[in-house]
Amino acid sequence: MTRQRKESEAPYHHLVEKDPEAAIALFWKAINAGDRVDSALKDMAVVMKQQDRAEEAIEAVKAFRDRCSKQAQESLDNVLIDLYKKCGKIEEQIDLLKQKLKMIHQGEAFNRKATKTARSHGRKFQVTVRQETSRILGNLGWAYMQRGNYVAAEAVYHKAQSFDPDANKACNLCLCLIKQTRYAEAKSVIDDILQGKLLGSDEPKSRNRAQELLRELETCQSSSMFSEPSGLSLEDAFVEGLDQLTSQWTPYRSRRLPIFEEISPFMDQLAC
Template sequence: MWSSDKNLSGRGFLTPQPPAWKKTQFTTVLPLSERKRISPENNGDFHVIHKVPASDSPYGRAKHVQLIDKDPNKAVSMFWAAINAGDRVDSALKDMAVVMKQLNRTDEAIDALKSFRLICPHYSQESLDNVLIELYKRSGRVDEEIEILQNKLRNSEEGTVFGGKKTKIARSQGKKIQITIEQEKSRILGNLAWAYLQQHNYGIAEQHYRKALSLESDKNKQCNLAICLMHMNRISEAKSLLQDVKASAGTEEMDESYLKSYERAMEMLAQVESQSVRAVRGTGTG
């Protein structure tokens, strides 16, 4: 789903080896990106508006190239420079992976994350996992995606997520929201179900979708469960689920958060029903 490009020599730089500095720097040395620079860009809200660090540091310069200059190839090399300089390594690593994904260098991004995450702070590991999951999804490496998701599910069941807290602040569609452990578990189960769906393990996918829905109502998961049921030839159940989703929207337009899933499921339902009609007609003429 999600391409790789391992021939890096033509790009003018290679994946560097992990730097010799130690991760104790994260707690004893102020990151370069936190040291203010004196420039016209510090006047007003330039760095706030453009979401770039107000500093002249390796990481700050890389973000400027990424977001202001919009030069992704140059940004990748500058994020590498930030990593080697020990400047906000976890942020540089995540941002670089995002840019690499945009450049269809997904496998290279995965290798970088797996190689350098050991020198990142403990608190950043969960977000690094989330980036890896998206990269695995993009590159079709479903087995590795499932492995991380299963580990995240174990952590949620053991109560070790959120640093022992019951809720955490997350972002959804650009907005900050507070989510509970149960909601996080439902999200992980939904992602696991989708991964198993890609592997055609429909029975396991159904179990995960139903468990996720028991924890939190979610129309996107209902639509995907309907697709799963159609793959198992349980058409009437799938149709009933989709009717419930449609009815819940009433006369209002469907929310974008599940509209694509609903349309995909309805398209599949139309195809299945059309095939069924043709099969009946073929039997009748025989």
């Protein structure tokens, strides 16, 4: 970023802290004037979210994203996902996350490269295809959990862990298993966290949550009168479909993978 650009953006950042509503008005002015629309639209949506105007922010992003560059579209998708979370729009969130997964597996999101540069809290870092796939699957699993669809969430978290396992997703997977009264499997997941086998297991937040899940598990076990389900489930079929996708996945090609057509019906059924 040039010195001139930094100086031109400084008043916006100062105004956001001092008078968010005035900052939103300036962002609107910049968008209408075609002045750095990429950053203006994204920043305006973020400020609107902070001002409890998330619904309005969603409409703004949808209406004006066609004025933004191709490079800004993925970032705007991430903004939309956060806005959908804020508004409790689970269906829209799920649909967009599926679309992002589809773009990755078609080689579009990474421009057929093995890594891409990501940005978080002002710093840049490299992200691999597997890491990004796991992150999006984790978000998709969380969205299913918000709907109480623990079968779908479990299937997605299992696949996310196969790409890039960590303690946070393991905790969510454990909760999905507890909700399905599959206590032995849940205990195994908790043990992996408490024994430090997963990335992030040593973080206090992860360990505390694992301990909470262990207490919840013990309470459920002592009061449960139900046996664990058995047999082939919709989740099994969904996981099998994801496994086929993984085996056929070649992110460096631009061809459309037919396996996604096979997975879509499972995703739609699981979302019901």
